[in-house]
Structures are given as C-alpha cells and as structure tokens.
Amino acid sequence: MSEDGDVRVLRPCYPNVPGEPTWAHPDQLIARAAWRSREGWSGAQLIHGHYSITGLAAWRLAKRAGLPFVLTFHGSDMNSWPDAHPERLADLRAAVRDAGVVIAVSAALADRIRDVTGVSAIHLPIGSDHQALRAAALPRGEARRLLGLPDDRVVVLFVGNLKRTKGVRELADALLSLGDPFLGVFVGGGPEAGYGSVDPRASSRLSYVGPRPHDDVVRYLSAADVLVLPSYAEGLPTVLVEAGSLGVPVIASAVGGIPELLGSDRGTILPGVSAESVAAALTGFLAGRDEAEAAAKRLGGLVLERYDVDRNAARLVDHYHAVQVASA
Numbered sequence: 001m002s003e004d005g006d007v008r009v010l011r012p013c014y015p016n017v018p019g020e021p022t023w024a025h026p027d028q029l030i031a032r033a034a035w036r037s038r039e040g041w042s043g044a045q046l047i048h049g050h051y052s053i054t055g056l057a058a059w060r061l062a063k064r065a066g067l068p069f070v071l072t073f074h075g076s077d078m079n080s081w082p083d084a085h086p087e088r089l090a091d092l093r094a095a096v097r098d099a100g101v102v103i104a105v106s107a108a109l110a111d112r113i114r115d116v117t118g119v120s121a122i123h124l125p126i127g128s129d130h131q132a133l134r135a136a137a138l139p140r141g142e143a144r145r146l147l148g149l150p151d152d153r154v155v156v157l158f159v160g161n162l163k164r165t166k167g168v169r170e171l172a173d174a175l176l177s178l179g180d181p182f183l184g185v186f187v188g189g190g191p192e193a194g195y196g197s198v199d200p201r202a203s204s205r206l207s208y209v210g211p212r213p214h215d216d217v218v219r220y221l222s223a224a225d226v227l228v229l230p231s232y233a234e235g236l237p238t239v240l241v242e243a244g245s246l247g248v249p250v251i252a253s254a255v256g257g258i259p260e261l262l263g264s265d266r267g268t269i270l271p272g273v274s275a276e277s278v279a280a281a282l283t284g285f286l287a288g289r290d291e292a293e294a295a296a297k298r299l300g301g302l303v304l305e306r307y308d309v310d311r312n313a314a315r316l317v318d319h320y321h322a323v324q325v326a327s328a
Contacts, residue, residue, distance in 0.1 A: 027056035059095035075235020100323030106257025127309035143222035157224035162190035167230030173275035244299035266299035
C-alpha cells in the first residue's frame with residue numbers, strides 16, 4: 001500500500017495470463033485479490049471500475065461487498081473487445097446493466113455502448129489540468145533547445161504507444177517520402193519503435209525518443225509545429241486534448257471521439273489511414289499555416305470549456321452522489 005496525495009493505492013497480486021479473458025477469467029482473479037486486500041479499503045462507499053476486464057472485476061467486487069458500482073469505458077475496451085471476445089459478452093452486458101451509472105469518454109463511445117448493451121451511457125470526457133499544462137509549457141524555441149531539436153525544421157510530433165493500430169508506419173512512411181522541411185518525432189514505446197530507421201533517408205527525417213515522463217511530453221508539445229495521430233481505433237486520446245490546450249495544430253484520423261474534437265474546423269481529419277493521406281495533410285498544413293493556427297485556437301476554446309479536469313471531476317462526484325442516493 002502507498003499514498004499518492006490523498007489517494008491510497010493498493011496493488012494486490014494475482015496470477016495473470018495475458019490475452020486470455022475466456023478460460024483464465026482474469027476478472028475473477030482480480031476481484032478475489034482485491035477482496036483479500038479489503039482491510040485497505042474498508043471505508044469505501046462506492047466502487048468505480050474502468051475498462052472491460054477490470055470493469056468486470058469491479059462489478060464482481062461490488063456485488064460481493066454490497067456497494068454501488070460505477071463503470072467507465074475508454075475506447076478499445078468497448079469498440080473492439082466485445083467483438084474479439086463474444087463469449088464474455090453476457091458478463092459484460094450484465095455488468096453494464098448492474099452499474100448505477102455507465103460513463104463513456106466520448107459521444108461516439110456512448111453510442112457504441114448502447115448498441116452493444118442496450119444501456120444508455122453518460123458522456124463524460126477525461127479532463128486535462130489546463131493550468132498545469134500552461135505552467136509547464138515553454139516557448140517553442142526554448143523547448144527545442146532543451147530537447148535538442150533544430151529550429152529550422154517543421155517538427156511533426158507523435159505521442160502514444162508505438163503499435164500498428166496507431167498508424168505509426170503510415171506516419172513514418174509519409175515523413176520519409178516528404179523529406180525537408182519535416183522532422184518526425186515519435187514519443188513512446190512499443191513494437192513499432194524504430195520503424196523505418198533502416199531507410200537511408202531516416203537519419204534526417206525520423207527521431208524515436210522513447211517513452212518520456214509527462215513533463216517531457218509537454219515540452220515536446222511546446223516544441224512541435226503539428227501533432228499527428230493517424231490511428232485505426234481510439235477512444236478519446238488525451239494527447240489531443242492537451243495539444244488543444246497548448247494551441248498545437250492537430251491532424252488525426254476519423255475514429256472514436258476524434259471527430260468530436262476536430263470537427264467544425266478545429267483540426268484536420270484524415271479521409272483515411274494511409275501514408276498518402278498523411279503526406280497530403282502535412283503538405284496542406286505547410287501551405288496553410290495560418291488556417292491551421294486558427295483551427296488550433298478553436299480547438300483550444302473547446303477543450304477549455306468541455307475537457308477541464310476540475311469541472312469534469314465535479315460532475316463525476318455529482319454522479320457518485322446520485323448513485324449512492326439511488327442505492328440507499
């Protein structure tokens with residue numbers, strides 16, 4: 001057990017077989033481990049589960065403890081998990097039906113939850129701490145000097161898990177084909193790390209810097225000219241909200257909650273996930289910097305209004321109170 005400010009953190013151990021939600025039933029194992037550590041959360045009045053497997057574990061734990069239950073979905077846990085594991089769909093639907101409130105981080109995800117389970121979810125995005133972001137941000141030139149990035153290049157930033165479904169290859173191939181003045185900087189780790197590096201053009205066009213702490217991510221956002229996220233699937237990427245908060249133009253694919261963020265000319269939505277579409281978007285960005293900056297300002301206005309951590313945390317607490325009253 002440890003403390004993170006006013007938050008008590010428990011990490012009960014359980015056996016885990018990755019990728020085996022059917023016969024291994026990790027949700028049952030997680031729930032049992034959490035129950036064994038119940039002395040550490042004996043004063044709890046409500047259980048809030050996140051994602052599919054841990055959400056199912058929280059559902060089982062709430063039933064055993066006799067506590068009200070809240071469930072939040074974030075993206076792939078509802079967009080792809082039920083299709084990949086149809087044998088667990090009955091459990092997932094039961095958990096959703098038993099929840100006092102079901103929360104989706106995007107409106108598109110709320111629609112998906114209703115389609116899969118028949119239950120209406122509340123759209124409550126994950127907020128960002130805009131004050132802290134602005135305090136940690138730096139002028140572009142200063143950020144580039146600290147990070148060792150050149151002043152005379154258009155820095156194209158990617159932040160996230162470097163895996164196939166994030167469109168890492170499409171972005172890297174687009175940057176390799178375009179060349180100057182673009183420099184792609186990839187922040188994160190994963191199996192696609194270093195993709196394209198064997199290409200003789202890569203040394204001046206691609207930079208993989210590995211996983212970085214959040215303060216460094218803010219510095220890279222400060223240094224960037226544009227953030228690109230050509231994912232095949234998403235919930236609501238926090239990095240796009242943070243880019244909006246810091247005024248960084250965004251290019252991203254039309255999946256999950258991204259159109260909610262970038263629609264109405266608040267960024268560039270890719271017509272498809274391909275190296276060609278990314279290259280065309282970057283070429284358009286370079287030719288229309290003023291329009292891109294104006295779009296970034298509109299995105300900033302939206303995220304400050306609807307994606308604020310304090311405002312959305314207060315809304316979440318209101319839902320907690322309502323669930324407790326309903327279960328009394």
